Amino acid sequence: MRVLLVEDDESIAEPLADGLARYGITTHRVVTGAQALRAPLGDFVLLDLGLPDIDGIDVCRRLRQVSDVPIIMLTARGDESDRVLGLEIGADDYMPKPFSTRELVARMRAIGRRTRTARATVSGRLGPLTIDERTRQASLRGEVLPLTPKEYQLLALLAADPGAVVDRRRILETVWEPNFFGRGKTLDFHVAALRRKLGDPRWIENRRGIGFRLVLPAGAAPG
Structure with missing residues (x-):
């Protein structure tokens, strides 16, 4: 190393x-x-x-x-x-x-x-959204999204199992660190920023008190 x-x-x-x-x-x-x-x-x-x-x-x-x-x-x-x-x-x-x-x-x-x-997250696609783990980039309808490293890691984690709810603690321990003690709104802030960059808040559903999941918004073009 x-x-x-x-x-x-x-x-x-x-x-x-x-x-x-x-x-x-x-x-x-x-x-x-x-x-x-x-x-x-x-x-x-x-x-x-x-x-x-x-x-x-x-x-x-x-x-x-x-x-x-x-x-x-x-x-x-x-x-x-x-x-x-x-x-x-x-x-x-x-x-x-x-x-x-x-x-x-x-x-x-x-x-x-x-x-x-x-980084072992499998590259994949959900409608017009593509996750490319090889390049550490996400694209929407062919346009590369300007994601920060934390935003990319958050999106990749959710995209690893589209539709499945990922609990808040697992997200914090995977994207940040075990026993993360930062401000309570850190995760919500990054989710909000990611929703803005995806252009539609419906991409990321909030299960109050549990966690988040990535879904294809109804009516979204296939890309």
Whole structure:
């Protein structure tokens, strides 16, 4: 596994890189947000929030615009709002400093398993909607939808079994993380954004208190 470590504190970065190496993980380190945005992302990004040039939250947001590489935030900040915001804009997990390398590797492996499961979703089609897992894109009537990585993962999960209700907890644990503690409306916000991009709210039905399901709206053209 190859990891991009974005950390300007030498006293943290060096022992962390050494510790990861003992697990067979190769680390490429950069010290600024600008360098992170230019560097090869590898298989994982470990992102410090307190960078000298660009706030780590903004780096996370900009990385998510171009890649769905797993991101773990490393933070000494005690403010819960920073952690919640980071998770909501696309980070997969966060670890408060100080932390153990063993726990970090365990979390990386857990995120890797969830990512592989999500990517195993079979590409398919529902009327005019096409999900292409190979390219990680969804198209409606031949037009590629401008989805964020989280929106794509949400749509792909629902499309894996069209018509079946997927409960809210499973969605949060698959698309976000186990024991997700973010704002209660995070999932609803992403569903609303996805409905807007699909152009018809009837694509995603809400089973109040249970979850959501993907259906072909009545009268929708076959594509």
